Amino acid sequence: MKRKRIAALLLACGMLTGSLAGCGGGDSKDETLAESGAAGGGSGEVLTLMHYFDPNNPEDPYSVGFMALIDQFEKDTGIQIKLETVPWNEIESKLVMTNQSGNPTCDLSWVSSQKLSSLVNAGTLLPLDDYYAKLDTSGFIQQALDAATYAGDDKKYLVEMSVHSRGLWYNTDLVPEPPKTWDELVEIGQKVNDPANGVYAFAAYTPKSYDTAELYLAPFTWSAGGKLGNEDGTAAWDNEGARKALQFASDLKNKYGLMGDSCFVSDQSELRHNFLNGNVAMLLENTAQLAEINQSELGQAGKIKFAPIPGETGAAPCFTNGWSAAIPSHSKHPDLAWKFIEYMVQPEVQIAHSKFDGGLPILSECYEDEYFRSAQYPDIADNLAKNAGTMDPFVYYQEALESFSTVNMSYMMDPSQDLEAMLQSSAKEFNTKYYGS
Amino acid sequence: MIEKRSKLPYLFLAPVVLILLLFSYLPMPYSLYLSFNKLNPASGRYEFVGLANWRQMLMDSKFWESARNTFAYVIIFTVIMVVLGLLVALILNSKIPGTSFYLTVLFVPWVISEVIVGATWKWLLNPDFGVLNYLFGGLGIKCSDLITNPKFALVGVAIVAFWRGLAYTVILVLAGLQNVSNDYLEAASLDGCSKLQAFFRVTLPIFSPTLLVVTLLNMINAISQSGIILVLTKGGPVRATETMALYLYKEAFLNYQLSSAATMSIILAFVNMIVVAVYLAANKRNQEKEAE
Numbered sequence: 001m002k003r004k005r006i007a008a009l010l011l012a013c014g015m016l017t018g019s020l021a022g023c024g025g026g027d028s029k030d031e032t033l034a035e036s037g038a039a040g041g042g043s044g045e046v047l048t049l050m051h052y053f054d055p056n057n058p059e060d061p062y063s064v065g066f067m068a069l070i071d072q073f074e075k076d077t078g079i080q081i082k083l084e085t086v087p088w089n090e091i092e093s094k095l096v097m098t099n100q101s102g103n104p105t106c107d108l109s110w111v112s113s114q115k116l117s118s119l120v121n122a123g124t125l126l127p128l129d130d131y132y133a134k135l136d137t138s139g140f141i142q143q144a145l146d147a148a149t150y151a152g153d154d155k156k157y158l159v160e161m162s163v164h165s166r167g168l169w170y171n172t173d174l175v176p177e178p179p180k181t182w183d184e185l186v187e188i189g190q191k192v193n194d195p196a197n198g199v200y201a202f203a204a205y206t207p208k209s210y211d212t213a214e215l216y217l218a219p220f221t222w223s224a225g226g227k228l229g230n231e232d233g234t235a236a237w238d239n240e241g242a243r244k245a246l247q248f249a250s251d252l253k254n255k256y257g258l259m260g261d262s263c264f265v266s267d268q269s270e271l272r273h274n275f276l277n278g279n280v281a282m283l284l285e286n287t288a289q290l291a292e293i294n295q296s297e298l299g300q301a302g303k304i305k306f307a308p309i310p311g312e313t314g315a316a317p318c319f320t321n322g323w324s325a326a327i328p329s330h331s332k333h334p335d336l337a338w339k340f341i342e343y344m345v346q347p348e349v350q351i352a353h354s355k356f357d358g359g360l361p362i363l364s365e366c367y368e369d370e371y372f373r374s375a376q377y378p379d380i381a382d383n384l385a386k387n388a389g390t391m392d393p394f395v396y397y398q399e400a401l402e403s404f405s406t407v408n409m410s411y412m413m414d415p416s417q418d419l420e421a422m423l424q425s426s427a428k429e430f431n432t433k434y435y436g437s
Numbered sequence: 438m439i440e441k442r443s444k445l446p447y448l449f450l451a452p453v454v455l456i457l458l459l460f461s462y463l464p465m466p467y468s469l470y471l472s473f474n475k476l477n478p479a480s481g482r483y484e485f486v487g488l489a490n491w492r493q494m495l496m497d498s499k500f501w502e503s504a505r506n507t508f509a510y511v512i513i514f515t516v517i518m519v520v521l522g523l524l525v526a527l528i529l530n531s532k533i534p535g536t537s538f539y540l541t542v543l544f545v546p547w548v549i550s551e552v553i554v555g556a557t558w559k560w561l562l563n564p565d566f567g568v569l570n571y572l573f574g575g576l577g578i579k580c581s582d583l584i585t586n587p588k589f590a591l592v593g594v595a596i597v598a599f600w601r602g603l604a605y606t607v608i609l610v611l612a613g614l615q616n617v618s619n620d621y622l623e624a625a626s627l628d629g630c631s632k633l634q635a636f637f638r639v640t641l642p643i644f645s646p647t648l649l650v651v652t653l654l655n656m657i658n659a660i661s662q663s664g665i666i667l668v669l670t671k672g673g674p675v676r677a678t679e680t681m682a683l684y685l686y687k688e689a690f691l692n693y694q695l696s697s698a699a700t701m702s703i704i705l706a707f708v709n710m711i712v713v714a715v716y717l718a719a720n721k722r723n724q725e726k727e728a729e
Binding site for chain 2: 092093096099100102118119120121122123124195198200207208209260261262264265266274279329330398399406409410413429432433
């Protein structure tokens with residue numbers, strides 16, 4: 001009987017331990033390549049960096065590249081980096097939740113610059129203006145400075161580490177020369193469109209998501225002389241330019257049949273695979289996918305090229321963003337965190353980082369490097385220099401862009417509706433909810 | 438002789454109770470607290486705002502849209518599940534050969550995770566490259582409308598959720614059907630009842646408490662359904678499948694509006710509690726009837 005009780009007690013303890021095994025710790029990796037290879041001596045201070053790559057994966061070029069940068073930083077400063085790995089799509093959530101508890105698990109975090117407004121609205125980020133004042137930003141490209149600035153108070157809350165833009169990727173087997181205007185897009189598209197044989201002329205991610213607006217709805221609107229928001233963050237997409245943009249987007253699908261229904265439901269990766277498999281002739285996509293595109297069969301054969309987004313009468317302005325370094329508002333070591341940021345914005349580090357990141361550097365002098373004159377980089381850099389724009393200054397950024405994208409999707413699904421009325425109603429609803437006006 | 442009560446059952450219950458306390462019951466008061474407070478981004482502290490969050494939620498058209506979607510989804514899913522689950526259970530109860538094999542096959546979707554189910558069906562229903570459109574396109578049936586057409590998207594999600602959860606309902610219904618004594622059915626047959634009449638006049642009345650419990654359980658599942666919807670449609674097209682559970686998830690984990698999400702979670706919990714209370718009452722009545 002006693003043995004049975006002991007066995008039962010052990011079993012219960014085992015169940016308890018097993019069920020709590022998923023808690024705590026999480027994805028923190030204390031044993032990192034950095035710690036195992038770190039040089040001794042120096043300040044002995046430890047900086048916790050939250051990032052999305054696996055430091056123990058030697059097959060991942062990003063991991064290998066970033067760890068080399070960390071090693072160098074540790075040798076130069078004596079500051080040790082402790083990495084906390086979180087999946088890329090959970091990093092901001094984890095940052096918000098842990099920071100709100102007053103005890104963030106990191107001193108510095110990689111975040112997507114698109115999430116700036118949402119993160120600041122959640123009180124998550126430390127304003128960096130005092131730190132920026134000590135930094136020479138004369139060599140920064142303007143887009144990097146704009147992306148760091150929160151529309152609500154004009155303060156800077158992050159430092160972009162690389163720049164990604166959007167543009168038109170095209171398959172030269174199907175489209176020898178890219179379109180520059182909407183009319184050319186339709187003309188070229190109609191020549192190659194062949195849905196019966198599984199080839200669509202054009203694809204773009206089109207669900208009711210904020211990235212749909214970033215990808216092409218905003219560029220189309222800007223190229224048609226319209227805007228999405230006012231300086232005070234209120235919605236202003238009930239204008240003629242926005243109406244023209246959404247009408248054209250709808251016509252691409254409904255009038256000309258150049259876009260398939262999969263644009264509504266497929267993920268960006270699925271649309272990209274369709275493009276790389278030769279089922280789509282032209283794809284609007286982020287330049288962050290450059291490495292994957294060039295590793296594909298078509299990419300390796302040199303049959304995929306990059307061009308600016310076609311606008312109403314010429315190249316459309318494109319939206320830019322990038323992974324950025326940000327300091328949690330309750331960070332225990334903000335000064336240490338800034339030291340790492342200062343290191344990362346040095347020209348040689350920016351060049352090294354961009355090579356494994358796939359984005360472009362934030363320093364204009366880096367563009368002179370031979371590497372950025374190869375592959376599609378010259379076209380991407382040229383587009384960035386000539387056409388890059390920043391999103392209208394929304395405080396409720398994701399909510400605003402999602403509202404605008406929802407109007408687009410709704411109209412594309414039923415073009416018999418009154419688009420002008422839809423835009424007016426949507427803008428009014430947004431302004432009433434967030435501004436009481 | 439007085440029997441000493443064993444403490445062993447409590448020991449085995451301890452891990453589950455601890456987890457429920459930590460992750461379900463203790464966070465509830467905090468959610469209630471959040472619903473009356475709002476984060477001040479400048480100070481990083483929550484400040485009392487009274488009923489402001491509740492007022493904002495009640496004036497939010499997206500909240501009402503998600504509430505309507507939830508209500509519609511619960512009705513559609515429950516009707517499909519109960520009616521078809523009952524039909525399948527009746528077939529299996531008629532002692533056809535291979536019943537065990539069919540039950541095993543039915544259970545295969547049940548053991549697959551919701552994420553994989555959603556992702557697989559998303560590919561099957563892809564409008565341009567999905568196999569279902571390819572197979573049925575020639576008959577003029579556009580299966581992809583189940584995820585691309587706002588009019589049919591809720592039905593589409595319900596069908597996928599039904600495919601996954603059918604086994605669970607069938608098992609419960611089958612257990613209830615097997616409680617209906619054959620003597621009653623034989624007596625009905627002797628009295629000249631057809632099989633259909635026997636079902637509606639004999640089987641259904643005896644079996645109705647179990648059917649009610651099954652219906653309520655499916656309603657509870659439907660109210661909180663989010664995994665399949667998130668993967669299959671992400672609440673689209675155009676918010677057609679954005680239920681309260683999904684809207685709550687978006688507010689909390691994509692927009693980081695914890696106060697707004699907490700307010701909605703209180704409403705959702707309240708709705709769930711009402712249905713659970715009805716379920717417990719029905720279950721108790723069922724047990725009392727069986728005891729008689």
